[in-house]
Amino acid sequence: MFEALEAGDPRQVGRYRIVARLGAGGMGRVYLGRTPGGRAVAVKVVRPELAEDAEFRRRFAREVAAARRVNGAFTAGVVDADPEGAPAWLATVYVPGLSLGEAVAAHGPWPLEPVLALAAGLAEGLEVIHAAGVVHRDLKPSNVLLAADGPRVIDFGISLAGEASVLTRTGVMPGTPGFMSPEQLTARPVGPACDVFALGAVLTFTATGAAPFGTGSAHAVNFRTVYEEPDLTGLPAAVRAIVARCLTKDPGGRPSPAELLHQLAESAGGDRAVPVAPTEADWMPEAVARTVQLRTTAPSPPPRPTPARTSDPEPRSATPPATDAVPPARTIAEQDRTDAQPRHTSPATTAQPPDTSPETAPVVGPRAYAHSPRRAPQPNTAVPAGPTGVSRRRALLGLAGTVTAGGLSVAGWYFVKSDGRKPRWTSADGASIYATPLVSGGVVYVSGSETFLYALDAATGRQRWKFDTVEDAEAPSSLAMSGGLVYVCGGKRLYAVDTATGKRRWSFPTGGEAHSPGATDGLAYVSGDTYLYAVDATDGRQRWRFRTDATAFRAAPAVADGVVYVGKISDGMLYALDAATGEQRWRSDVGIVSSERPVVGDGVVYCTTSGGSLFAVDAANGKRKWEFPGGGGRSVAVSGGLVYYCGSGKMLHALDAATGNQRWVFPVGGAPSSPAVGGDGAVYVATASDDKYLYAVDAATGEQRWRFPTHEAASTPAVANGLVYVSTFERLYAVPV
Numbered sequence: 001m002f003e004a005l006e007a008g009d010p011r012q013v014g015r016y017r018i019v020a021r022l023g024a025g026g027m028g029r030v031y032l033g034r035t036p037g038g039r040a041v042a043v044k045v046v047r048p049e050l051a052e053d054a055e056f057r058r059r060f061a062r063e064v065a066a067a068r069r070v071n072g073a074f075t076a077g078v079v080d081a082d083p084e085g086a087p088a089w090l091a092t093v094y095v096p097g098l099s100l101g102e103a104v105a106a107h108g109p110w111p112l113e114p115v116l117a118l119a120a121g122l123a124e125g126l127e128v129i130h131a132a133g134v135v136h137r138d139l140k141p142s143n144v145l146l147a148a149d150g151p152r153v154i155d156f157g158i159s160l161a162g163e164a165s166v167l168t169r170t171g172v173m174p175g176t177p178g179f180m181s182p183e184q185l186t187a188r189p190v191g192p193a194c195d196v197f198a199l200g201a202v203l204t205f206t207a208t209g210a211a212p213f214g215t216g217s218a219h220a221v222n223f224r225t226v227y228e229e230p231d232l233t234g235l236p237a238a239v240r241a242i243v244a245r246c247l248t249k250d251p252g253g254r255p256s257p258a259e260l261l262h263q264l265a266e267s268a269g270g271d272r273a274v275p276v277a278p279t280e281a282d283w284m285p286e287a288v289a290r291t292v293q294l295r296t297t298a299p300s301p302p303p304r305p306t307p308a309r310t311s312d313p314e315p316r317s318a319t320p321p322a323t324d325a326v327p328p329a330r331t332i333a334e335q336d337r338t339d340a341q342p343r344h345t346s347p348a349t350t351a352q353p354p355d356t357s358p359e360t361a362p363v364v365g366p367r368a369y370a371h372s373p374r375r376a377p378q379p380n381t382a383v384p385a386g387p388t389g390v391s392r393r394r395a396l397l398g399l400a401g402t403v404t405a406g407g408l409s410v411a412g413w414y415f416v417k418s419d420g421r422k423p424r425w426t427s428a429d430g431a432s433i434y435a436t437p438l439v440s441g442g443v444v445y446v447s448g449s450e451t452f453l454y455a456l457d458a459a460t461g462r463q464r465w466k467f468d469t470v471e472d473a474e475a476p477s478s479l480a481m482s483g484g485l486v487y488v489c490g491g492k493r494l495y496a497v498d499t500a501t502g503k504r505r506w507s508f509p510t511g512g513e514a515h516s517p518g519a520t521d522g523l524a525y526v527s528g529d530t531y532l533y534a535v536d537a538t539d540g541r542q543r544w545r546f547r548t549d550a551t552a553f554r555a556a557p558a559v560a561d562g563v564v565y566v567g568k569i570s571d572g573m574l575y576a577l578d579a580a581t582g583e584q585r586w587r588s589d590v591g592i593v594s595s596e597r598p599v600v601g602d603g604v605v606y607c608t609t610s611g612g613s614l615f616a617v618d619a620a621n622g623k624r625k626w627e628f629p630g631g632g633g634r635s636v637a638v639s640g641g642l643v644y645y646c647g648s649g650k651m652l653h654a655l656d657a658a659t660g661n662q663r664w665v666f667p668v669g670g671a672p673s674s675p676a677v678g679g680d681g682a683v684y685v686a687t688a689s690d691d692k693y694l695y696a697v698d699a700a701t702g703e704q705r706w707r708f709p710t711h712e713a714a715s716t717p718a719v720a721n722g723l724v725y726v727s728t729f730e731r732l733y734a735v736p737v
Contacts, residue, residue: 003020003021003022003023004020004021005018005019005020005021005031006021009021009029009031010031010045013031013033013043013045013087013089013091014043014080014082014085014089014091015035015036015080016033016034016035016041016043016080016091017033017034017036018031018032018033018043019031019032019033019034020032022042028044028045028046028047028050028087029044029045029047030042030043030044030045031043031044031045032094033091040094040096041079041080041091041092041093041094042091042092042093042094043089043090043091044089044090044091044092045087045088045089046060046087046088046089046090048087051086051087051088057083057084057088060083060088061083061084064078064081064083064090066132066133066134067134068081069132069133069134070128070129070132070134071128071132072124072125072127072128072129073124073125073150074121074122074124074125074128074150074151074152074153075125075128075129075152075153075154076092076093076095076145076152076153076154077092077093078090078091078092079091079092079093095145095147095152095154097145097146097147097152097292098145098146098288098291098292099141099142099143099144099145099146100118100141100142100144100145100146100151100202100206101140101141101142101144102142103146103284103288103291103292104141104205104206104209106287106288106291107285107287107288107291108209109206109207109208109209109234110206110207110284110285110288111285112207112236112238112239114283114284114285114288115203115206115207115236115239116238116239116264117283117284118144118151118203118206118283119199119203119239119242119260119264120261120264121150121151122139122144122151122153122199122202122203123199123257123260123261123264124257124261125151125152125153126139126153126192126195126196126199126257127256127257127258127261129153129195130192130195130256130257135190135191135192135194135195136153136155136195136198137184137190137194137195138155138176138179138198139153139179139195139198139199139202140176140178140179140198140201140202141202141205141206143155144202146284146288146292147292148289148292148293150283176669176691177218177221177222177225177669177691178201178211178212178213178215178221178225179198179201179202179211180194180197180198180222180225181193181194181197181198181225181251182197182225182226182249183251185222185225185226185650185667186226187647187651191251192256192257193251193252193254194251196246196254196255196256196257196260197246197247197248197251197254199246199260200212200230200242200243200244200245200246200247201213201230201246201247203239203242203243203246204230204232204235204243204247207234207235207236207239208234208235209234210231210234212230212231212232212243212247213225213228213230213231214231217704217707218667218668218669218691218693219666219667219668219704222667222669223667226249230243230244230247232244232247242255242260242263242264245263246260421706421707421708421735421736423708423733423734423735423736424459424461424723424734424735424736425460425461425733425734426461426731426732426733426734427456427461427462427463427731427732435447435448435476435477435478435479435715435727436478436479436674436715436716436717436718436727437715437717437718437725437726437727437732438479438480438481438486438718439458439718439719439720439721439725440481440499440720441499442457442458442459442721443455443456443457443458443464443499444456444457444458444461444718444725444732444734445479445481445486445499446476446479446727446732447476447477447478447479447488448476452466452467452468452469453466453467453469453477453479453486453488453495453497453502454466454467455467455486455499455502456732458720458721458723458725458734459721461732461734464502465501465502466502467488467495467497467502467503467504469488469489469490469491469493469495470490470491471490471491471492471493477489477490477514477515477516477517478516478517478556478597479517480517480518480519480524481499481519482519482520482521482522482524482537483519483522483537484498484499484500485497485498485499485505485519485524485537486499487517487519487524487526488517489510489514489515489516489517489526490514491513491514492509492510492511492512492513492514492528493507493508493509493510493514494507494508494510494514494517494524494526494528494533494535495507496508496524496537496540505540506539506540507540508524508526508533508535508540508542510526510527510528510529510531510533511528511529511531512528512529512530513528514526514527514528515527515528515555515556515595516555516556516557516595516597517556517557518556518557518558518559518564518597519537519559520559520579521559521562521579522536522537522538523535523536523537523543523579523580524537525557525559525564525566525579526557527555527556527557527566530547531545531546531547532545532546532547532557532564532566532577532582533545534564534579534582543582544581544582545582546575546577546582546584555567555568555595555596555597556595556596556597557597558597558598558599558600558605559579560600560619561600561619562578562579562580563576563577563578563579563585563619564576564577564578564579565577565598565600565605565607565619566598567590567595567598567607573587573588573589573590574587574588574589574590574598574605574607574615574617574622575587576605576619576622585622586621586622587622588615588617588622588623588624590607590609590613590615590617590624596608596634596635596674597635598635599635599636599637599638600619601638601657602638602657603618603619603620604616604617604618604619604625604657605617605618605619606636606638606643608634608635608636608645613627613628613629614627614628614629614636614643614645614647614655614660615627616643616657616660625660626659626660627660628645628647628653628655628660628662634646634647634672634673634674635674635716636674636675637674637675637676637677637683638657638677639677639683639699640699640700641656641657641658642654642655642656642657642663642699643655643656643657643660644675644677644683644699645675646668646672646673646674646675646685650667650668650669650670650671650672650687651665651666651667651668651672652665652666652667652668652672652675652683652685652695652697652702653665654666654683654699654702663702664701664702665702666695666697666702666703666704668685668687668691668693668695669687669691669693670687670688670691670692670693671687671688672685672686672687672688673685673686673687673688673714673715673716673717674716675716675717676716676717676718676719676724677699677719678719678724678737679719680719680722680737681698681699681700682696682697682698682699682705682737683696683697683698683699684696684697684717684719684724684726685697685717686710686714686715686716686717686726687710687713687714688713688714691709692709692710692711692712692713692714693707693708693709693710694707694708694709694710694714694717694724694726694733694735695707696724696737708733708735710726710728710733711728712728712729712730712731713728713729714726714727714728715727715728719737722736722737723735723736723737724736724737
């Protein structure tokens with residue numbers, strides 16, 4: 001399941017000769033490599049923009065060190081790595097097998113003896129992983145590869161070493177609905193017991209063809225996982241009690257992997273752990289074993305480089321015939337390969353037909369759920385195709401299982417059904433575009449990591465102009481607009497750009513890296529080096545500057561009613577300054593302020609902290625009104641007496657603006673963006689990991705209206721003119737509300 005190398009792909013990484021592509025994900029691209037002696041390895045090359053981030057490199061190095069400690073018969077581990085390389089990379093054991101998710105989807109549920117053999121192999125694999133101080137956090141059928149000599153647990157990179165759990169402050173919380181533990185979904189401490197919970201779900205899926213908490217939206221599945229009991233009616237009696245203990249809500253009530261192995265031996269009633277050992281030739285069902293043999297022995301021609309292309313439309317595979325049941329735990333890529341949008345390398349725009357598809361996904365709120373019917377998939381007697389003849393899309397999406405090696409994961413590159421919703425248009429420019437769009441006067445403005453500012457027609461997505469800030473920037477800039485000018489930061493400068501022509505009016509040097517501008521009433525505000533600057537919108541001259549100590553401002557300013565509100569990360573203070581003079585009106589100690597822009601509404605300033613709290617502060621005097629310990633450090637949206645806040649734990653919270661009391665909570669399937677509220681009574685949030693959706697949630701009830709797959713980490717949405725605009729690494733979507 002290879003893909004030919006293209007222009008721009010490396011031919012050598014470290015000591016490994018690169019011979020083919022295996023897939024791609026949010027963190028980088030995976031290649032098939034060869035050692036000098038000819039051994040096959042999977043080489044993951046980290047995206048350049050991530051590798052340049054010092055915090056990411058530290059996290060990457062620690063995860064590599066943790067993954068290298070994992071070395072067992074039922075794991076696929078790290079063989080080499082260079083976290084400090086240019087680029088950073090990782091090499092892991094290459095496992096050319098079949099994923100458990102594919103096996104059950106193709107051949108149906110497994111009989112008892114193979115299930116017991118699988119359970120023993122996975123339990124021993126987890127025992128080795130946990131002994132190395134690693135918690136997997138995303139054990140699921142697509143992360144279990146089947147080989148003739150036993151299963152392999154793969155993808156440790158999205159797990160974190162137990163002693164490095166503080167790194168979750170980045171907002172990354174891996175996991176897959178239906179296989180995540182209750183503590184993962186409720187932002188409680190996560191340890192090895194979460195992997196045991198996932199193992200119970202995996203065994204249920206293998207034996208019955210259905211996950212223990214049913215199907216449906218991630219919201220509904222997650223709710224049932226936290227509050228309802230699993231459906232184990234289809235499990236054989238020999239494993240039902242074992243799985244029930246694994247799926248206990250309380251982590252302390254679950255067995256350890258060593259205890260599981262002992263229980264498996266007792267259930268088998270013999271002197272060995274299971275009737276058939278997972279290393280014996282007949283440990284899998286016969287049909288599965290034939291498919292595994294075909295996958296691992298079928299010949300495939302060596303891939304050859306292909307010429308560079310200006311565009312890269314991906315062929316759509318034929319849609320499989322509809323069936324009465326879709327296996328709930330198949331990788332989402334396997335469920336719907338045809339929903340993916342074409343990838344672009346130029347600013348081309350793809351017009352989409354009007355959305356005429358009915359909403360088919362159930363709308364499920366946080367308080368009323370119904371179990372989806374449990375229907376085992378009908379076995380497919382046809383043997384799946386081997387490595388030859390595999391489409392380019394399947395080769396990419398095969399990363400979810402069959403071509404993924406153990407070690408740091410590029411999981412997350414998968415696609416989901418969009419409930420029939422189609423974008424009005426998509427537009428992309430080859431550079432990474434992931435700043436929050438700004439919509440005004442029928443134009444969408446968005447900045448990209450290649451220091452460009454784009455203006456696109458809001459109705460069609462056609463590019464009106466592009467502005468180059470010239471200076472390199474750490475990341476794409478957020479934008480501000482006032483008086484016919486759009487303000488963007490690039491490197492150590494603030495730029496004022498004419499909204500009609502895209503021409504520069506002026507630029508202002510900040511002395512240090514410029515961050516997130518604000519603008520109103522003839523002034524623009526920007527932080528840089530040790531100051532917050534106020535700049536005249538007419539000529540770009542400094543009007544005033546504010547300084548508290550020798551450390552730099554990095555937070556974004558908010559301007560409302562003649563006052564500038566800005567947080568100082570170094571001293572944990574939220575400042576209120578006179579917008580015209582820069583004089584301090586008050587300051588409030590709220591802790592380590594996040595870099596997100598404060599939000600002002602109805603006389604209250606809402607400010608988040610990197611330490612995990614949301615503060616409501618009186619705009620008149622800076623006195624604290626209430627605090628909500630939601631985590632996450634993101635910005636908020638305020639509307640109709642409610643504050644919408646995405647904290648840690650993949651949760652969207654609705655809080656009473658007056659008291660801070662929670663009205664409802666909506667669990668999303670990945671690390672969420674800041675929310676945005678539209679005029680249609682919905683709040684919108686995008687996810688930056690795992691399922692990668694744009695969610696529309698009823699602002700009053702917390703029930704999901706719809707969701708749309710963005711395929712990549714996405715920005716905070718912007719809502720205008722009946723469309724939701726959200727940008728990702730490589731494209732900007734306009735999705736009808």
